[in-house]
Amino acid sequence: MRIIRGVVEMQKCCLALKRRKISIGFVPTMGALHEGHLSLIRSAKKENDSTCVSIFVNPAQFGPAEDFKRYPRPILNDCAVCKKEKVDFLFFPAREQMYAKGFRSHVEVEELSDMLCGARRGGHFRGVATVVAKLFNIVQPDRAYFGQKDFQQTVILRRMTADLNFPVTIRVLPTVREKHGLAMSSRNAYLSEQEREDALFLSASLREAAAMIKAGERHSGAITRRMRQILCSRKLMNVEYLAIVNPVTLAPVKRIAGGEAIVLAARAGKTRLIDNMLIAI
Ligand code: AMP
Numbered sequence: 685m686r687i688i689r690g691v692v693e694m695q696k697c698c699l700a701l702k703r704r705k706i707s708i709g710f711v712p713t714m715g716a717l718h719e720g721h722l723s724l725i726r727s728a729k730k731e732n733d734s735t736c737v738s739i740f741v742n743p744a745q746f747g748p749a750e751d752f753k754r755y756p757r758p759i760l761n762d763c764a765v766c767k768k769e770k771v772d773f774l775f776f777p778a779r780e781q782m783y784a785k786g787f788r789s790h791v792e793v794e795e796l797s798d799m800l801c802g803a804r805r806g807g808h809f810r811g812v813a814t815v816v817a818k819l820f821n822i823v824q825p826d827r828a829y830f831g832q833k834d835f836q837q838t839v840i841l842r843r844m845t846a847d848l849n850f851p852v853t854i855r856v857l858p859t860v861r862e863k864h865g866l867a868m869s870s871r872n873a874y875l876s877e878q879e880r881e882d883a884l885f886l887s888a889s890l891r892e893a894a895a896m897i898k899a900g901e902r903h904s905g906a907i908t909r910r911m912r913q914i915l916c917s918r919k920l921m922n923v924e925y926l927a928i929v930n931p932v933t934l935a936p937v938k939r940i941a942g943g944e945a946i947v948l949a950a951r952a953g954k955t956r957l958i959d960n961m962l963i964a965i
Pocket of ligand 1: 714715721723831833834857858860868
């Protein structure tokens, strides 16, 4: 595995692969790798001739009151994990490599970035879209791999890729969960024992929604009301949003017909958690 810290070196390396018609599967991450990341890496390996993983805790997607400073950075362990998975290139740029002095350009995916998580995290998706656009230009992947767990992010990045004509296929893979259903996240490390227990109610509320839908319920209001009841039964749980939305426009849907997404964000203590489920009918 080659570890590359320079933008120009990474770009040169990927251009050379492209000239030799070696396909590149790309997995952008912020590190603290867990099984969720590994499922993306394994798919990238399976579907491409070479695999590149990036680890960059992107300051542009954190608000001033968010956890940029304390975000976990176990880089030695991450390197070992990537090596074990036989990743070909680990791109691990320094902040100044990605945001050189005088940096002024950003990518804004309108409307979609202001809804749901975006309504609470001003500038977050501008930061995400900008860094992913930069990474696409640096790595020039054939396929890029993202987790369903960050549903709104996948919607926004699909939009950006289509709007800006990036020649990249976006692959979205299912959320990997811990044994009792909690969606894996690098931020789960922040949870106390009690918060972790309460956090299980996110996935439990989604399972209840799935059961209601299976039993014939089609009214979004009835489903979200029941989910809210489940979540609010926990002392430490604060629901930020809970909605059933169109999977392309993110507009709320009143009556479900299949294919919509149930999306939710809640705080367990101080830790913000998200989860979602695509509705299958
Ligand atoms: P992050 O390091 O949190 O920026 O995540 C990097 C990529 O891994 C994103 O595409 C995430 O959606 C994806 N990811 C994070 N957690 C999971 C999970 N539990 N299951 C599947 N993908 C995930």
